[in-house]
Amino acid sequence: MCLITQDQPNLQSIKESMIPACSCPSICLLLFPVSLCPLVSADSLKMSSGKGMMCGGMSSDALEADEKIQNICDGVKAEAEDKAGKKFEVFKAKSYTSQVVAGTNYFIKVHVGGDDHVHLRVWAKLPHQGSGVELSAIQHSKSHHDPIEYF
Structure with missing residues (x-):
């Protein structure tokens, strides 16, 4: 109400x-x-799951990455490597949060080897937009402890 x-x-x-x-x-x-x-x-x-929503419809609590999120990461790995200017030996999705827009923005923490992580913002398009995913942005030099925030 x-x-x-x-x-x-x-x-x-x-x-x-x-x-x-x-x-x-x-x-x-x-x-x-x-x-x-x-x-x-x-x-x-407060959403029915008990999790909060931040300004702009972004969920406030990071969730553990599942197979769907790993598939999204696999789909943008080459583009992420191009933007980073290096190859990632490991590219394992760890956690994520999402934001409903005209489609969905996924903010994903990805382990890329050693203690290094990157944060990805990936836009999943709606069917009338051609479906698929697009890497919108990448943040470098992140750690396991860095929170996922809008960028």
Whole structure:
């Protein structure tokens, strides 16, 4: 349910005129940036799994990488090596977080050998965009302990 802040009583009319049947924060997120949305409280941004959502729809808790995430990494390995200017002997996805956009941005921590890690931002396209994945950005010189953040 969307919550109205008590210090802004005129927001009830905004809610009623723009979102008459609002019962889910995801509807509000379509109309307002999370950081500006007057209709959604921080508590209502908790997803059903109990995990939080950061500004912009990015999940706040990193998840352990699974086969799907490793396949995404395998699909962009050559491009990551080109951007890094070196070959990676190891390219093992460790953890990730995601952000729903027009498709999905995956922020993935990848072990590349020794104590070295890189962070990848990979965009998974929607079917009408041709599907597939695209490496958007890479961060070098990361460690196992560095948190995955938006970049």
